Amino acid sequence: MEENSKVTPTEVKGWNWGAFMFNWMWGIGNKSYLPLLVFIPLFNIVWIFIVGAKGNEWAWENGDYKDVATFKAVQATWNRAGLVAFVVAIIGSLLYFMFIGIIMSLVVNSLSTSGY
Template sequence: MESHKEYVSGLGKESKIPPEIKGWNWGAFFLNWIWGIGNNTYIAFLMFIPFVNFIMIFILGAKGNEWAWQNKKWKDVNHFKSVQRKWLLASLGIIGVFFPLLFLSVSSALKGEAYDQSLSIIRENQQVIEMVGKPIEPGYFILGSISTQGPNGQASLEYNISGPKASAVVYVYANKHAGTWNLEQVVVNDEENHKKINVIPREN
């Protein structure tokens, strides 16, 4: 049986790859060029080339362990595994912070005049009050899109509301004309209790 001494790292392509480290490297996949600097794998800078970067993240994930072993000196296999595990944990930590912040920023951008108008009308609608109870509180997140071109625009929004009796999903369609938002349709849907209220029905 071959001993671990034969697997010497940091010799470039002359380094034999230990069977124990073969496999996917999530740190290289998620942190790509940052991981590349820390592991002397500068081919990861191809991430800065448009179109190539999309393919490169998968190549880094598949070849990351091999390249890191070849390009950097490691004490032994256990040392290598320990460091790569830290890269994985670091990537998960960054993702755990980045994506919620991104989602919150997108939701904040959608909380404009159309959103405010729809929430105000919903809170005053007696049918909605009877369905979910009072006070009516909106959820933190908003889905959808808003597009504007000069004084005109369109909005398609979806968000949750809740009250003492039930929760529901709100669907909003609005148009902006001459700088003013007008609600075209507002629907409140309680899927659990199979109730739907057309607060502002769409005109045919």
């Protein structure tokens, strides 16, 4: 059994979609409180990317995982949920902007044909 130490194994490092998308909730769930800095306006735009990149390392250092496999299994759930949330957010944003574009186009066409 591999013991959790303060040295982060290389296989733990990497991007974490759960930390990126669910930053403050992920932080609390993983005993890592640096993600709470996302509540600072404007700073949070940059900080969410740092949390996504460094999240696994913080979770390993603050967690009590018995080995890397257990850690990866726990973070795999966060990663799946985060990736799904990211895809849904992108699709939702695209649909939103398409809808706004269509509405604005209809309004402009309506105004131009009514003589305003």
